[in-house]
Amino acid sequence: MPRPTIQDVAARAGVSRALVSLVMRGSPKVSERRREAVLRAADELGYSPHLMARSLASRTSHVLGVMVSDLHNPFWAEVVDGLDARARAAGFELVINTGGRSPARERQALTGLLSFRPAGIALLGPVLPAAAISAAAAHTPLVLVSRSSRLSTVDTVNDDGRVGSALAVDHLVSLGHKEIAHIDGGNGSQSAPRRTGYLAAMRRHGLPPRVVRGEYTEAAGAAAVRQLLEPAPPTAVLAANDLNAVGAISALEAAGLSVPRDVSVVGYDNTWLAALRHVALTTVDQPRDEMGQLAATALLQRVRDGRADPARHLLAPRLVVRRTTAAPRRR
Amino acid sequence: MPRPTIQDVAARAGVSRALVSLVMRGSPKVSERRREAVLRAADELGYSPHLMARSLASRTSHVLGVMVSDLHNPFWAEVVDGLDARARAAGFELVINTGGRSPARERQALTGLLSFRPAGIALLGPVLPAAAISAAAAHTPLVLVSRSSRLSTVDTVNDDGRVGSALAVDHLVSLGHKEIAHIDGGNGSQSAPRRTGYLAAMRRHGLPPRVVRGEYTEAAGAAAVRQLLEPAPPTAVLAANDLNAVGAISALEAAGLSVPRDVSVVGYDNTWLAALRHVALTTVDQPRDEMGQLAATALLQRVRDGRADPARHLLAPRLVVRRTTAAPRRR
DNA sequence: TGAGGTTGTTAGAGCGCTCTAATCGGGGAA
DNA sequence: TTCCCCGATTAGAGCGCTCTAACAACCTCA
Numbered sequence: 248m249p250r251p252t253i254q255d256v257a258a259r260a261g262v263s264r265a266l267v268s269l270v271m272r273g274s275p276k277v278s279e280r281r282r283e284a285v286l287r288a289a290d291e292l293g294y295s296p297h298l299m300a301r302s303l304a305s306r307t308s309h310v311l312g313v314m315v316s317d318l319h320n321p322f323w324a325e326v327v328d329g330l331d332a333r334a335r336a337a338g339f340e341l342v343i344n345t346g347g348r349s350p351a352r353e354r355q356a357l358t359g360l361l362s363f364r365p366a367g368i369a370l371l372g373p374v375l376p377a378a379a380i381s382a383a384a385a386h387t388p389l390v391l392v393s394r395s396s397r398l399s400t401v402d403t404v405n406d407d408g409r410v411g412s413a414l415a416v417d418h419l420v421s422l423g424h425k426e427i428a429h430i431d432g433g434n435g436s437q438s439a440p441r442r443t444g445y446l447a448a449m450r451r452h453g454l455p456p457r458v459v460r461g462e463y464t465e466a467a468g469a470a471a472v473r474q475l476l477e478p479a480p481p482t483a484v485l486a487a488n489d490l491n492a493v494g495a496i497s498a499l500e501a502a503g504l505s506v507p508r509d510v511s512v513v514g515y516d517n518t519w520l521a522a523l524r525h526v527a528l529t530t531v532d533q534p535r536d537e538m539g540q541l542a543a544t545a546l547l548q549r550v551r552d553g554r555a556d557p558a559r560h561l562l563a564p565r566l567v568v569r570r571t572t573a574a575p576r577r578r
Numbered sequence: 579m580p581r582p583t584i585q586d587v588a589a590r591a592g593v594s595r596a597l598v599s600l601v602m603r604g605s606p607k608v609s610e611r612r613r614e615a616v617l618r619a620a621d622e623l624g625y626s627p628h629l630m631a632r633s634l635a636s637r638t639s640h641v642l643g644v645m646v647s648d649l650h651n652p653f654w655a656e657v658v659d660g661l662d663a664r665a666r667a668a669g670f671e672l673v674i675n676t677g678g679r680s681p682a683r684e685r686q687a688l689t690g691l692l693s694f695r696p697a698g699i700a701l702l703g704p705v706l707p708a709a710a711i712s713a714a715a716a717h718t719p720l721v722l723v724s725r726s727s728r729l730s731t732v733d734t735v736n737d738d739g740r741v742g743s744a745l746a747v748d749h750l751v752s753l754g755h756k757e758i759a760h761i762d763g764g765n766g767s768q769s770a771p772r773r774t775g776y777l778a779a780m781r782r783h784g785l786p787p788r789v790v791r792g793e794y795t796e797a798a799g800a801a802a803v804r805q806l807l808e809p810a811p812p813t814a815v816l817a818a819n820d821l822n823a824v825g826a827i828s829a830l831e832a833a834g835l836s837v838p839r840d841v842s843v844v845g846y847d848n849t850w851l852a853a854l855r856h857v858a859l860t861t862v863d864q865p866r867d868e869m870g871q872l873a874a875t876a877l878l879q880r881v882r883d884g885r886a887d888p889a890r891h892l893l894a895p896r897l898v899v900r901r902t903t904a905a906p907r908r909r
Numbered sequence: 910t911g912a913g914g915t916t917g918t919t920a921g922a923g924c925g926c927t928c929t930a931a932t933c934g935g936g937g938a939a
Numbered sequence: 940t941t942c943c944c945c946g947a948t949t950a951g952a953g954c955g956c957t958c959t960a961a962c963a964a965c966c967t968c969a
Contacts, residue, residue: 293716295693303628303631319656321650328649331676340690340693342674343674343676362671363630465854497855498855519650519796520851523796526857
């Protein structure tokens with residue numbers, strides 16, 4: 248059975264389609280009597296407006312698209328919370344999608360979002376080529392989270408990865424570490440600035456850097472550690488993110504090394520995973536909820552307020568010391 | 579600048595709107611000459627069809643809605659993977675939404691999904707009242723994951739929570755436990771059958787049950803443990819799910835109890851969280867990816883094949899023994 | 910030669926809604 | 940009473956697309 252339309256509600260309430268439309272949009276210029284009749288009819292029929300017919304007719308969109316690069320990473324769930332809250336408050340519907348950390352799937356996901364003709368799109372940690380991003384930006388306001396861009400039509404929300412890595416390295420150095428390795432995020436978004444920050448900090452302390460290629464996953468953290476064991480493990484590891492760190496810790500313990508007694512580990516993100524008591528991961532905090540809110544706000548400003556110049560939010564990361572870092576053991 | 583429409587493409591290619599429509603849908607009954615002209619024009623303009631205008635006109639939908647009760651729980655990410663794969667393969671676009679484990683927000687989320695007029699909706703672990711579900715089911719094919727329903731218009735995909743709990747209790751009893759408490763999932767989906775299974779198993783073994791109310795979160799696991807400490811902690815705990823178990827373990831350790839030496843803990847779901855080496859949670863496995871695929875398939879069968887009788891998938895859970903369970907200590 | 914098929918193309922209506930402009934029905938002022 | 944005004948209501952067009960039915964143009968066959 249087909250869903251009831253505005254026409255059905257109008258017929259039942261004994262009014263015109265236009266009046267039902269006004270009631271549904273909360274117009275003040277409707278008499279109390281009619282409003283009640285319409286609402287009752289709508290309720291009885293189980294009517295809810297057809298969002299897409301609405302946006303087609305009104306030539307506006309009340310949809311924001313969100314592409315999440317990895318639904319498995321709790322980090323994004325927390326960013327989405329912030330986005331969702333803001334979008335909801337502004338009367339926008341969120342359409343979420345996932346790109347599975349693969350450029351090809353992300354491209355599909357982006358095309359999918361565009362086909363809804365959303366008012367704006369947030370790309371959370373995209374690994375898409377820049378060309379795909381600028382093509383999409385030609386027709387729709389775009390905000391990137393955890394990825395930078397120089398396009399003037401694209402807003403960005405990032406934490407300062409260089410600073411975050413430096414905080415972590417400085418902390419480890421202050422504990423006495425000299426052999427500090429970095430598992431990077433590979434092609435993942437924001438892995439470059441974090442790596443750069445690590446390299447710069449190591450140079451500043453006069454220490455030899457050691458980088459292994461990784462990915463923002465637990466499995467990649469474990470794999471990277473297996474590489475790091477030869478010829479000799481470092482005394483500290485700066486992981487690509489929390490997920491990666493947890494995988495690294497698992498692999499270290501599997502190799503008979505204890506954390507933090509033998510090896511210190513620092514994560515990145517400060518998700519709930521890091522806060523778990525028996526993970527207790529020292530990590531670099533990103534204000535996840537705030538980042539989501541800023542992303543939503545950036546889109547809303549373009550859509551509602553007509554802002555045209557790009558917003559560039561660069562947030563200050565913060566080190567959270569827990570129990571996976573300690574002074575290195577005397578060798 | 580507004581996105582180009584089918585009209586723009588038609589004008590540029592010197593053909594009618596209908597012909598462009600045919601080309602866009604890959605109709606075989608278009609001459610090669612025209613097809614090329616249309617595709618060229620579309621490409622030059624950067625045209626892609628307006629999905630919603632299309633579904634409005636064709637009275638069909640190629641969208642599946644997905645309401646995820648909790649984006650923070652990795653369990654759902656894995657179910658979504660399965661759903662996504664199947665939906666994508668069938669040419670359906672996924673619209674994901676989150677309900678934040680609150681009936682009120684879930685209701686909003688469901689309304690949001692319905693406003694896209696999707697071909698079907700999957701509710702993942704909904705805590706909505708049954709009335710809201712049957713109201714939605716009146717107009718749209720619905721599949722519930724981790725929640726049962728007797729509505730003939732609603733498909734369900736569940737693991738057998740009674741069996742899962744029994745597996746866990748039997749395991750603990752075989753290790754020698756007699757004081758086995760259960761933290762339940764409160765109002766969460768599937769908490770009732772798991773509780774029932776626990777109670778039945780305890781009765782079968784002639785053991786006194788002990789249930790504390792919980793929720794499917796880490797915080798609730800910790801809170802429940804604090805309750806369980808008085809007057810004396812049990813020797814084993816069957817938690818509501820993995821997240822809950824991890825919170826419970828944290829709280830036990832905070833109270834100076836060691837897991838599994840002093841207290842054994844069993845989770846539920848077998849997410850990657852449980853598999854982490856230094857969590858190593860004994861847990862009940864649910865085939866998450868398969869559940870997602872079954873959910874998608876159920877919807878597709880209703881939509882494409884016109885199946886009308888309800889699909890009731892009840893999957894067999896499996897116990898995965900790791901390192902959070904052991905024989906109880908002699909008191 | 911003309912009836913009947915085929916193939917490729919198009920006009921026009923209509924999907925569920927919003928928007929504009931017009932209309933209706935009371936008051937209140939003159 | 941008449942006129943005007945103002946708030947409440949509605950008819951009708953149109954958003955971007957698909958679908959139906961019709962229509963040319965050409966072919967085939969008796």
